Every structure is written in C-alpha cells, then in structure tokens.
Amino acid sequence: MSALAHIGGSPSGTSTTAAPEPTKRGGMAAYLLLLPGLIWLLVFFIAPLVQLATVSLQSQFPGYPGYYYRNVDFGNYGRAIVEYWPHFVRSLLFAGLATFFAFVLAYPLAYAMAFKAGKWRGVMMICVIAPFFTSFILRTIAWRQILSDEGPVVSVLNFLHVLPGGHITETWVAVVAGLTYNFLPFMVLPIYASLERADPKIIEAGGDLYANGFTTFRTVTLPMSMPGVLAGTLLTFIPAAGDYVNAELLGSDISTKMVGNGIESQFFKVLGGYPIAAALSFTLMAVILALVFLYVRRYGTEELL
C-alpha cells in the first residue's frame, strides 16, 4: 500500500532553468588541448623524419669518406636494397614467424584468461605484464643463457638427439624465439581485451542456435575477437620487423641479421654510411606500411579502418 502517491497539494511551480547556451569556447578548447601533442609530434617526429629523408638523399664527397653534400640522390635506395635485400627478407620472415607463434601461444592464453581463469585472472594478467618490469635487453640476454649450448633446452634436445647442428644460439630459431617471447604480451593483451569484452550470452547464443562447441568458436568467438587479433598481430609484426636486438644478441654474425642490424651498422660502424642507413630506414617503413595496409584492407574491421 506504500505505492500510493502523496497528495499533490500544489504542483511544484518552479520552472526549469534554460540549458546554458553552447559557446564557441568549446571549439577553441579542443584545439588548445591538441596543441602540446601536436608540437611534440612536430619537433620529435615530423622534423627528424624530414631530416632523415634529406640524409637518405645526400651524396658523399668523392675522396672524403664521412663527408656529404646536399643532393637528391635516389641511388642510395638502389644501393641499400641491392646490398641488404637478404636482410629485408629475413626481417619480414622472422617477424612473420614470430607473429604466427605469438598468435598460437597468445590466443589460448587470452581465451583462458577471459573465460576460464575465474579468480586467477588477476594473477595471470600480472604474469603477462611482469616482464615489462625488467629491461628488454636484460631479458633478451637471459634468453641467450636459456638457449646456450650448456643450458637446459639445448642439453635436453641434444640428449634426445633431436637438434640438428647441436646448438640453438646463433641460428634463426633463437632469433624467432626471442622475438616471439619479447612481443608476446602485445599479442595477448588486445586479444584478451576483445574476448573479455564479448558478452558470454553471445557465445551461449551460438550453442542455442545449433552450433556445437567447435563451430561456435569458429563462427562466433573467433570472428568476434578479430579486432583484437588484428591489433595484436600488428603490434607484434611491426616492431618485430624493425627489431635488431634479438638478432644482435641471439643470432649469428652473418646469416641471421635483420634490417635493423643493417641500419645500426651503417649508422654506427660504417664510415659514411648515413645515407644508406637512412635509405634503409625509409624502405623498411614503406614496406611495413604497404604490408599493413594490405593486411588491414583484407582482414580489417570497421573499428580499425
């Protein structure tokens, strides 16, 4: 009986106050807020990029190694590609393999975290993020020890006589393993986010509409997590393709070098290598951009395009 309303002795006579007029200042504020970021990008991203572009077109003074003059010499690009095309192939191949392995490892992990972990979800999340508390270089050096000839992995594999060549370091396997490890969290986190955001009822609906467990995964769960998969593969592939630390610390001196190592040696180890290094950087950027563009065009969702 409590539902009965009170007597409306006198209806409240206060008129509603008019909503404040939207002012022009709102528009200005948006630009002002953008300004610091734009200035930062201009000084630390656009300007160096322009500088790098001019360097990539410079020519050497004949007979004066290390001295350049301003020029528009596209030959640097030709020379860079001729000399370093195997590095390009390796960069894309190793990054592609690392992306594939990271996906294979990350998807079940992210799935378990999103749907099966229960109270362990937080612990698993910390385990995924914890490596970031240590330096990237240190962790990669640690991998050199894990994969060393006397280390546990190689010892066991050699004991079982299943390791051709007898060691892992100095091979492409070590480089790909290092890349996979180092970029794994960048694959796990976006996939986890997209799975975690998915309404479990939608997955139940798959079962309700005559799809068994596997079919529901294939037709509902996986497609719903595609934005995360796409983000994860990009976040893994792009930095992995430009990486040089793993190839430097885990690979061999010749046969596993990636483009990053080429750029590094042209910049710091070869006298007069600046234009070639700059040309390599731009070529790598262009190749990655083109691949990413094709990839997103093919598999992209509205959220990313």
Next chain:
Amino acid sequence: MAEFRAAKGDLVLENVTKSFTNFTAVDDLSMTVPRGAFFALLGPSGCGKTTTLRMVAGLEQPTSGRVLIGDTDLTGSRPYERPVNTVFQSYALFPHLTVRDNVAFGPKRRGAKDAQAQADATLALVQLTHLAGRKPTQLSGGQQQRVAVARALVNHPEVLLLDEPLGALDLKLRREMQVELKRIQTEVGLTFVHVTHDQEEAMTMADTVAVMNLGKIEQMGAPEVLYDLPRTKFVANFLGQSNLLSGHVDDTDGEHIIVSAAHHKLRLRKSRAAAGSGDIAFGVRPEKTRIHNTDPGASAAGNSIGPGTLLDVSFTGVATQYLVDVPDAGRWAVYEQNLDLDRIDSRPGDTVWISWDPGHAFGVRP
C-alpha cells in the same frame, strides 16, 4: 556428439531442482506447458525463473529432475541438440554478422540449403526486411529485439524461450512489442515460454501465468483467475495490490465462512477461501472497495471495515486513491473511479469506513 532431437509435444518439467554451491535456485518444480501456449513465468529477480528457462534451453543442467518435450527426455542434452531457441535478455546478436546472417545462423548450422531465403521470410514476419543488410550495432533497441526474435523463430523451434525480452525497451516500445509478440505467437502457433518480472507484461501476453517465488511455483493459471483469486499472500501482493488482514475462521454461515480479524467479523465465500478453518488471511483488492464518510451500517455487516483514519488522498484523474489507517488492521488502500457526481470531499484526518461486494473478497493461506 549427440544427435539433434526433434521432439514434439508439451513442455514438461518433472521435479526439477537446481542447486548452486550455497543456494537452491529452483526447488522441486513440476509443470506442464501445453503445446502452442503462451506461457509466462513471473516472479521477482532471484526467484529462479531465469534458471528454469536456462534448464529448458540446456544452458544449465538440473541437479535432479527431468525436462521433456512430449515423450522425449531432453535432460542432459546440449543446447544445440534441443528443438528449443532462446531470445536473450540482452538480445546477444552476433555483432560481426549482418541482420540477415544473424537470422540465417541457425538454419545454416542445421545444413539448410535455403538458409538465406528462410532468414528473409522470417525478417518479413517481424517487418525488418529493409534492414537485412545492416549490422546489429546500427539498429535501435526495438529493432535489435525483433532481430533476436526472428533469429530464434526462423528455426521453428518446438519451444521458444523469451528471457525478459522487453526489459531494455522504453514503455511505449514495450507496449508495441507486447502486441507484436502476441501477434507473432498467434501467427506461428509455437509454444512461447516468457520469463518476466513485469506482472502487467505477463498478464497482457500470456494465456497462462505461473507466479514463482523462492524457486517454487506459487500459483499457476489464467491471468484473470490469478488476479481475481490469488491463493497465496505472495501472489496477492505480487500480482497487483491487495489489502490483507490476518485472522482465523470463526464460524460458517451457509455458503460463507466468517473470519474474525481486528475486532471485525468478515464474510467470505467458501469457494474463495484457501482454508475452511483455522488461520487465514482475508484479502480484497483496493479497486474493489469503496470509501464512506458514514458508517455503512448493518446492511454492510461482514463486508466492511472501520472506522479508520484517512491518511492520504491522491487524485490521479481516472481514479482517486485513498490510504486509510484502520486500528489493528493496518493500512488499507482504496481506489475509487470518479463515477459519483457528488464525490465525498474527504480530507486526511477524517474518519471513514471501507466496504466491498462480498463476491470480491478472497482468503489466502496466512
């Protein structure tokens, strides 16, 4: 993998119990939903109605008891093996598929060659043909709701389950969808089991309503019957409002029993009392009562209560609502349609009496 079970017939729940770690959601529930019925499970949140629905869908398995359609025992089978489809509360549409592909999902999984054509036909039924190419996120709530209905209906399930299907819609749209769902149900002739906490929604659409509380069915029947003659205190108050007064059966008088409560002797038809003797709660609906500013006298003996003090008067346009404090009988509500030309001009504080037609009173278990 087990086979799809093409069962036909009534939906039967036999002594179904569902226990979770520390509570029992559904407690020894048995019911039969006749084939082709529009059946509503009505109850407050946490009463076990959604768990019951999920057990029919196969999304939960009962701790004990059986779920059958016709003679086919579905207990233990997976959701995709049952001729049952669900319209989920949040619609649960596949966000990566178009409206047409959402609807065609079920037929495709069952290997239908004409899945797209079936989807188009069902979209026509819910009047969404023009939106077939859109993604669910591009639709309004009401449109998404109709896609969810179409996605379930296209499979011609033996039983269609609706889990609070109108909960997310605003009042106007809810009314429209109530009519729409009723039309679709009449048109396709399938068994609809509708879970809701909205008593008006249940009464408007369903031909049978089961009121659930604490994992059990309190009372089941046609909406008019449930409303007119509730059998438990819970039903009397959950379905509409009731003035209830605890007392005990004192005497009988022909077709009536006399209930003694709060210094009054109240008459109640035997056929409208849940008990013929002992303790009973006397009830009468607020809109079945009238208010008087003089003692209605001996003519209304047994069918009136008072004097009481008028606490509150609210004029709502179509009716006037009174709240009366009757000594030892608690607060009584009276809804009077403004039929009288010269209405009594009562104010809070006045002394009033309440009377009713004896045929409207009912007695429920205390």
